[in-house]
Amino acid sequence: MRLNGFTKHPKIVIIGGGFGGIELVKSLKKLDGEIILIDRHNYHTFQPLLYQVATGSLQAESIAFPLRKVFNDQKNLTYVYANVLNINSDSNTITTSDGEVSYDYLVLATGSDTNFFGNDQIKHYTMPMKNITEALNLRSMILQNFEAAFVEEDPEKKQALLNFVIVGGGPTGVELSGAIAEFRNHVLAKDYPEHKKEDVKVYLIEGKTELLAAMSPEASSHAKEDLKKMGVEISNDVHVKSYDGELLTIDNGQTIRTKTVIWAAGVKGELPAGFKPGSVTKTNRVQVDTINRVHGYQNIFAIGDAAAMITLETPMGHPGVAPVAIQQGKQLGENLLKIIKGQDTKPFIYKDKGSLATIGKNKAVADLGKIHLHGFIAWIIWIFVHLMSLVGFTNRLIVFLSWASSYLTYNGETRLIIRRFNTKEMKVDPDGN
Amino acid sequence: MRLNGFTKHPKIVIIGGGFGGIELVKSLKKLDGEIILIDRHNYHTFQPLLYQVATGSLQAESIAFPLRKVFNDQKNLTYVYANVLNINSDSNTITTSDGEVSYDYLVLATGSDTNFFGNDQIKHYTMPMKNITEALNLRSMILQNFEAAFVEEDPEKKQALLNFVIVGGGPTGVELSGAIAEFRNHVLAKDYPEHKKEDVKVYLIEGKTELLAAMSPEASSHAKEDLKKMGVEISNDVHVKSYDGELLTIDNGQTIRTKTVIWAAGVKGELPAGFKPGSVTKTNRVQVDTINRVHGYQNIFAIGDAAAMITLETPMGHPGVAPVAIQQGKQLGENLLKIIKGQDTKPFIYKDKGSLATIGKNKAVADLGKIHLHGFIAWIIWIFVHLMSLVGFTNRLIVFLSWASSYLTYNGETRLIIRRFNTKEMKVDPDGN
Numbered sequence: 001m002r003l004n005g006f007t008k009h010p011k012i013v014i015i016g017g018g019f020g021g022i023e024l025v026k027s028l029k030k031l032d033g034e035i036i037l038i039d040r041h042n043y044h045t046f047q048p049l050l051y052q053v054a055t056g057s058l059q060a061e062s063i064a065f066p067l068r069k070v071f072n073d074q075k076n077l078t079y080v081y082a083n084v085l086n087i088n089s090d091s092n093t094i095t096t097s098d099g100e101v102s103y104d105y106l107v108l109a110t111g112s113d114t115n116f117f118g119n120d121q122i123k124h125y126t127m128p129m130k131n132i133t134e135a136l137n138l139r140s141m142i143l144q145n146f147e148a149a150f151v152e153e154d155p156e157k158k159q160a161l162l163n164f165v166i167v168g169g170g171p172t173g174v175e176l177s178g179a180i181a182e183f184r185n186h187v188l189a190k191d192y193p194e195h196k197k198e199d200v201k202v203y204l205i206e207g208k209t210e211l212l213a214a215m216s217p218e219a220s221s222h223a224k225e226d227l228k229k230m231g232v233e234i235s236n237d238v239h240v241k242s243y244d245g246e247l248l249t250i251d252n253g254q255t256i257r258t259k260t261v262i263w264a265a266g267v268k269g270e271l272p273a274g275f276k277p278g279s280v281t282k283t284n285r286v287q288v289d290t291i292n293r294v295h296g297y298q299n300i301f302a303i304g305d306a307a308a309m310i311t312l313e314t315p316m317g318h319p320g321v322a323p324v325a326i327q328q329g330k331q332l333g334e335n336l337l338k339i340i341k342g343q344d345t346k347p348f349i350y351k352d353k354g355s356l357a358t359i360g361k362n363k364a365v366a367d368l369g370k371i372h373l374h375g376f377i378a379w380i381i382w383i384f385v386h387l388m389s390l391v392g393f394t395n396r397l398i399v400f401l402s403w404a405s406s407y408l409t410y411n412g413e414t415r416l417i418i419r420r421f422n423t424k425e426m427k428v429d430p431d432g433n
Numbered sequence: 434m435r436l437n438g439f440t441k442h443p444k445i446v447i448i449g450g451g452f453g454g455i456e457l458v459k460s461l462k463k464l465d466g467e468i469i470l471i472d473r474h475n476y477h478t479f480q481p482l483l484y485q486v487a488t489g490s491l492q493a494e495s496i497a498f499p500l501r502k503v504f505n506d507q508k509n510l511t512y513v514y515a516n517v518l519n520i521n522s523d524s525n526t527i528t529t530s531d532g533e534v535s536y537d538y539l540v541l542a543t544g545s546d547t548n549f550f551g552n553d554q555i556k557h558y559t560m561p562m563k564n565i566t567e568a569l570n571l572r573s574m575i576l577q578n579f580e581a582a583f584v585e586e587d588p589e590k591k592q593a594l595l596n597f598v599i600v601g602g603g604p605t606g607v608e609l610s611g612a613i614a615e616f617r618n619h620v621l622a623k624d625y626p627e628h629k630k631e632d633v634k635v636y637l638i639e640g641k642t643e644l645l646a647a648m649s650p651e652a653s654s655h656a657k658e659d660l661k662k663m664g665v666e667i668s669n670d671v672h673v674k675s676y677d678g679e680l681l682t683i684d685n686g687q688t689i690r691t692k693t694v695i696w697a698a699g700v701k702g703e704l705p706a707g708f709k710p711g712s713v714t715k716t717n718r719v720q721v722d723t724i725n726r727v728h729g730y731q732n733i734f735a736i737g738d739a740a741a742m743i744t745l746e747t748p749m750g751h752p753g754v755a756p757v758a759i760q761q762g763k764q765l766g767e768n769l770l771k772i773i774k775g776q777d778t779k780p781f782i783y784k785d786k787g788s789l790a791t792i793g794k795n796k797a798v799a800d801l802g803k804i805h806l807h808g809f810i811a812w813i814i815w816i817f818v819h820l821m822s823l824v825g826f827t828n829r830l831i832v833f834l835s836w837a838s839s840y841l842t843y844n845g846e847t848r849l850i851i852r853r854f855n856t857k858e859m860k861v862d863p864d865g866n
Contacts, residue, residue: 429863
């Protein structure tokens, strides 16, 4: 196994090339040793724009960037395309799909995955959207359901194909329901003149009293107001009881007959096996101290969504957002260099620069410290921040052009069913094209 | 079935939204009747650039364009997303995956598919590249094999992962082998510093004496010369005998141990079932007369790759290239309008405006009537012609930008494994992401 051939020390193994992992690698540029970055994708994903891939506004490949290319100039870094299966802390190794890798220091930057809260039926029938293939599957399903509605004669079945339910009123749920409502309001008449606008329903279901509960009350109420104006039917303070692929039941007694339920109602840490039970929280994050060291381990660290830094100020850990991962990645890199030199480390303090969520064209909400913005200005800030955070100059240009074109025409060019989705198996069709 | 609900006449059903189908629909804009365009993809594919998707230079979605959007303004057109299974000429209907559709006139614009010449082993183990999903599969396989070579210790197995064989020296084979050679020559050292340039082999195997046999002798010899300079090992006058997923055997006795064989050695017409045996040629095209009417039928027509218009001047039918399909589509539209009005039709005469093939950066060949160009000028013409033929303004901009970026850096951003390819099953992994 070539993976046993890394002999330089100190050897830092990082699992995951998301926002945190990339920042950590960069911050270790001066390490006189070896960094091994392992990811099951050969690319970094810009997750905040997945919903635009899913709703046909952006090309999938413009929000992905090859990990090898990110680090073309960093000579102490080796990328490995593999799945990590197990942490073997007794032997300081990890087991991957391509064999074992040993480490001096291990960092988990594995992010999070959709949380179905143990409900297998909901896991099977609803659509998650945490990575590029899931976003492409969701896009295929939405478009296929519009096509199926066109040839469906039974009115009840047709309506089920045109009812879109989004569960979860956080940023993902708000952005998705806004994007589907815009599709209904602006694209439908052009692409599907046979469907009437009022036949297409967009439902947003949230367990808390407000949408965007992590943002300011101003942001929450503006988001709700905007979505309502766009025709989204919002239910707060309710939970999904069951969904069998046909009928969605809510705990207030309401039922919706629908073929599309998007599950954006929760996340959990994505962890390989092998951690001591006591170090993992209920939402499957590993507990870390203030320098992101995992409880109960000397040389294992975790950053971003996979980590829960529980302190008096952050009793639930930090929010699962990109800035936390980025700041933790950067600082852990600096701390690891200090640890290696035997110097004192610096505890992590999150600098919250604010939050943003977009609802539609010219519509967004922004909390920037005590300043709360909404509407066009917030939307322009959202666009600017997202363009600047994208990895890759060509990607930035392509996303900018796609947005400019959609802005002018309300009519993008990416409503493509790239691989047919089998809506019975709830998987992409491997024989399809 | 809503598909039975089309009641306007004359009703023209067109199968396939490729170059020919799109042009035909446009040319029927003035039809006072109903056009139904059926395609199993909801998008038009710009096939000439598939090889750049496969080799990681272009985003898949930038060479696809939603069919509904193409015809947003053409009110006599209805698009149907379905697979056509059978032609029932006795009842003037076709059977689709969504039910039956009746027609007054039927046009096959179904294009062509890869021809494995009945060899099931070759069909299973080699990679075709005739549509977007196949191009994405090929890209995944090439990149996965580079990744697998990195962790492979056995030198023979490693070499098999780094040997790339392209079978077929037509435009597709020439363009693919040129693109893989450029990857080897320019990207490898940046992305895979552990692989040496000379370890990666690109083989091009062609049964005829020359490459690009359909072009001028000048074009053929320039292409060969350029590819040789780029390090492609070319074998002419030989045929593949067998390939079992590990060992490729050629009929001159040579064997190559390889994990990647790309099959660009032939095409055949892609036809639904139901044609009288006598109307179909050996390469599965339907024989048509000079107005593209299928032999033995009154109201069934075929254009482009699916049709073989066999005349004294074209004893093998026309070449399977986009300009033939486009010209036939346009003229058949005009002729159908005449037939409906009871007017005389006009026989089809192909206007050959020339052929182009690109080999690499600054390297292409062009036959323009009696003028034969090669090198930079031919390459600029190739770029211009392809950009202008792409459907969609944003697509054009995106492709242009991607090319400009690759031109300046030799280092695109699209080396992405979008869905892992299972190299044992030779299918995309439906559970993967």
